[in-house]
Amino acid sequence: MTKTLITLLLGVIYSWPAISMAQEVDNLKIEVTGSVIDSLNNEPIPYASVSALLMPNQTCIARTVPHRNGTFLLELNKDSQYAIIISCIGMKTVTKNIKTGTSPINLHHIMLEEDSQQLGEVEVIAKKQRISLTDNGFSYSFKNDKTLLAENLLYAMKKVPLVSVSGDGTLSVKGGSNYVIYLNGKPYTLANSNPKEVLQSIPASSIEKVEVITNPDLRYGMSEGGSILNIITLKNQPNNYRIILNAGGNTHPAENAGVNILFTKDKLSASFGYSFNNTQLDHVPSSSYTETFLNETDKTVTTQEWETDGNITNHLIKGLLEYNIDTLNSVYADANFMLQRINMNTIYNNNYQTPSNPYYHSNVFDKINQHDGAREINLSYRNLYPHKKRERLLLTYRYAFNPDNKKNNVTERSFTDSENKDCYNEYIHKANTKGGLTEHTVQADYTIPLNKHTLSIGAKDIYRRSTSSPLYYEWNPETGTWIEGNKYAQNEIDKFKQKQNIWAAYLSYQLRLNQFSFSAGARIENTYNKIEYSNEKENEYSYHTFDWIPRLFLSYTLSQYSSLSLSYSSLIKRASIWQMNPYQQQVDEFSVEYGNPDIRSEKINQMNLSYYYFSNSVTFATWLDYSNTDNAIVKYPSQQNEKTIAYTYDNLGSYNKITGFIYISYSPTEALSFNINGRVGKTYMKSTRLDFKQHATHYSLNLSGDWNLKHDWTIGAQWGIFQQEPEMQIAYNKFQKYSCYVQKRMLDNKLNIRLNINSPFRNEKYREAVQHVQNSNFSRQTRFGIVARSVMIDLSYSFGSGKTSAKRKVIINNDDLLQNTGVR
Template sequence: MKHNILWGIILLVASLSFTAKAQKAVQGQFSVKGVLLDSLSNEGEPYSTIRISLKNNPAKPVKLAVTGADGRFDERLAVPGTYLIHFTSVGKSPVQKEFSISANRRNVDLGKILIAEATEMLKGVEVVAQKPLVKAEIDKVTYSIEDDPDSKTNTTLEMLRKVPLVTVDGEDKIQVNGSSKFKVHVNGKPNNMMSNNPTEVLRSMPANSIKSIEVITEPGAKYDAEGVAGILNIITIGAGMEGYTVTLNGGASNMRVYGGGYGTVQSGKFTVTGNYSYNYQGSQKGFEDSYREDFTSQENKFLESHRRSKSYGNFQFGSLEGSYEIDTLNLISFSMNLMTGNFTNKRIGNTQMTNHAGNPVYGYGSLGNNESGFGEVGGNMDYQHSFKKKGELLTFSYRFSHSPNNSEANTDYEDTLNVPYLLQNQYFKNDASTQEHTAQLDYTNPINSIHSIETGIKYIFRRSKSDGKYYLADKTGEYKYDQDMSTQYDHKQDILAAYFGYQLKYKKLGGKAGIRYEHTFMDADYKNKDEKFDAQFDDLVPSLMFSYQLAPTQSLRASYNMRISRPGIWFLNPFTDTSNTTAISYGNRDLESEKAHSLSVTFGSFSQKFNVNVSANYSFVNNG
């Protein structure tokens, strides 16, 4: 009986596996294509909205897209069936076609489809518009995640591959405007957790919790002056009705297992949204081999090294957001987030030196183990007051974050043979953390439809602590504390900032100018070396931008931008490090901020299928 049950389970698992593979093989292999032409000129109808739905459920589209500049379209569909494809264009009568795809007819070519001018006299007009997925503005490009049907099943990281000016490579590494130096904001507020671990966090977030993603390539005066290539601003969705929604997700691969959930609850004026995800990730074994031949020596002729390594770890992410509408003019919102993670790397190595005849001269083996833990806990509290004039806002916000970052490593040597230099087993442990308090007051006033201004002040208090202890083993194997190699410091930083910005919008022309001032106080205390120092910085950061809208999805921009980079404590610390007598080092406490100036002219064209962004840039750096 037990054997029958066991065989039944095996057959059931095998059949489910076969079904899943068969389904996966079918999905994504269907397509429909054609070209939409103007009925009079017989020219391609550009950027016409395409809406594809199943015939038995026409109200719910399975695909939203636009035709290309020449009117052509080629769309992929997931499952077979009978579909309706609907075309709409400004000033034209809508066109609808029916088609079917099946296992025997996977690719459908609708050929030429004509769309005519709308000349009908109507008693009443019902306007039905489909929002464009991509919108280009003066200083940013916005991708509407909620209007893309793929967001119902994908993660935010997967949707990010569609966002213009953002690239996600095969290893899920993210770049904005060609650089990995970018910041992540959520609803306009900086989010250190996402900025430090964007891939892991965005992979954990379901895309149906996101309204849109803004790519800000030219940060203006409102944003921190510390140099970044751009900002990803993620706009989340609040609940739109009474009740609750819950979404669960999960998956597995040969290197990763993950799962999580997202939920929203709304009752009257109170809204709460929560998100949690857990990831476990492990890598395949890595191998590294190196060979070196010394042509100046016959004795130490060949050096050969072999290393093997493997790493694994887990990552957890959770967030909670809420808001309460006091009345039509006052809104309170809050958010909390928690992230923890730890990774382990183990490695084994072997090194051997041989002479010209291949005989061993010296050699040794090594064993290494590195463990690191990181995380962040933080919270936001915002109060927003709206004035009677639409768009006029006064916002006060406070943000706190605490980020522990601990590591532990040891290296042991074995099977040593005639090694001519000292090899000592070593152990290192570092307990570090950063706390940050931020208070900010912002005011926005759209004076009229053409002119608007924004201004604000900001204060940041940041404190970083690190206690790094280094131990070396003596000849007896006993570990002893090494004062010179160890570092224990307390680093405080106060930043006071104020900004003013002006924006112009007149027909297709846009302009934006701003100025930001930042004053920085810095104190550092190296407790184990009895060394203290301080520094101050004054930075004035201007920005200027002009744009011209060539078409709804095409723009031409010219801009000047300046970003700063403050010297870190390692560059400022005047303590003379003599632990290595052949490389004595010390810092300069009189260093000032690095100022990077950038001039650029950019042409952007964005559509559903094809995105082009061409830039001519000139940049120079003062006090690099």
């Protein structure tokens, strides 16, 4: 201990001259601070340009970009005269003349006004800035894009950089489906499970902006290679309201309708909404062809064809309340409820051939009834610092429940005589499952700003409880009653329970120095898992795991229009209840699926290099992602017997993925825009246990164009080609999509009518999505029917009083689980 103290003392003594010299240099400079504010709405303007010109020769000696809260800092020489120039696209440039002395100078709020020029009787107004860079991504301002006022949020999202929306309403980010949707800073689980239906029910006129968070910090949590779409809603000025109605339908067939009400009374802001969506399944065709290799020369062949009818109905109810206690304290609450009803009827025609028995035919009639209700509640308290109104403390609580209740009734008829179709064996059985996932989360976040430095600390506790109670019955034709049992070999488990408790804490540090921004942090997690069986106590077990999750991020702001960033992070992904539940779900003799309670969580390491450039006419972004995991949770097929293929989950091997992306948007005029969104990647998979190696290329390319015509008409078209990323022993075919639309805005943008046609030149109603499964024992090719040609119409109408503004709320995200929790 003494030796260590002596070493430290000597280090201080020898470094003192260098420290003294640095202090002397610092003593020759003073700090000039201020904040850049929009004069119309008193909101900060992040990433404007702030320059210091040494007078009188006007030499630029310092330049910086404000933080996203609008504040900036310049270090200038003492006893000198400067002109401080503040500029931003679409705003009038402001000049502040100062003379430095020995004390710091605070320019306080610098108000920028919109730039307009009078040319005779024609007023030319500069286009408002819509895209702004942030510390961990960028944002797109809906309120500055008047063409979106009458759109629904789903189709308005296509204006957001890196986001694509196909003609059938499929949303993708960075060319894929790996993204998480937030609403006012909290995970929007309702939209994550049903993005098309939920976003379609929200009018774009109720949205202030959408933030694309490409480098989530430790508070948000992280998803592999993914991004966060944070939707920031508007709230009315005091004592005003807005009502928004929407309805739509298509030839799929499907129909939807909804109403949203937003109002503010003094310090209280609220919104309530209800939406209805019904999707019908109309003779959806599918088929499969399976070969099982018995030896080098013999094999069995199974062919299956099936059609599905039915409907899926969703009723969504959501509410949001925010109360501003004073200028520094506020409370927030939201609640989301979903009632879902699924009715599906599927008829299978199966043929099975072996070397010894060339004919075996069966018909299966499968009826599924599912009545679910999910709920989610979020509560939070926020406290701000008096100076600059930055967040200091955030306390949050989240409750979510996702049920798993199904009824499956099956009638099987097997034929062994090809000559006599009236002679068959009939077997009737059913399976009922009852259970679900309950989740409670509490989180505390505290931020300490220290001039150029920011320190963030936080803690979180997640408690989860999963249950599943399967019941099996078969029909006794002699007594005409249901009796317990099933002819298939089911696991003898009466009730499965999983308890999980996660304690986590994080520490994050950020330094912003002129154009440079650096952050580093780590989160530690202690996880307790317990598996219980009501009738197999000897198989119960529990275990603890401890994980350390680092994050590093470095960015350089080249200008107010562009930035370059590099990041590294790791994350934990835990198995869902459905992946762990050993209950076997088997409809017929040819396939079975069950979970694996012995799955462990997977840890993923990922790196990202990205470059962004934004202006009002051109947007360009490119980035490179790499990720690796050595204990990936994989759904894989295996041969259970000559007839049956089994699907289950396990930690099977390693995944290495490298993916490149590019996004280009060009608007030569305010009325015309073109977009290119592309992705190409390579995935390497390896499993020692399965003695398996696989690598494959996956890609996507999406091209779109929009033209705003006179009299509030808009037309557009889109084309895309996609090759889905492979899985272990599973590959997919590529496919193309194309669509066109026409839109009309009326009644001062209050009413919007949109007609969209998907695949107008296809003759068939359904296209095929093909899945290929291949290993050393068998091969299977499955063709799924997906709607191809369809015509859709959407209408929205809004009315009310007052203008709008917005405020962001940040709640809780749990994205470690391989399933969404909350309202589904």
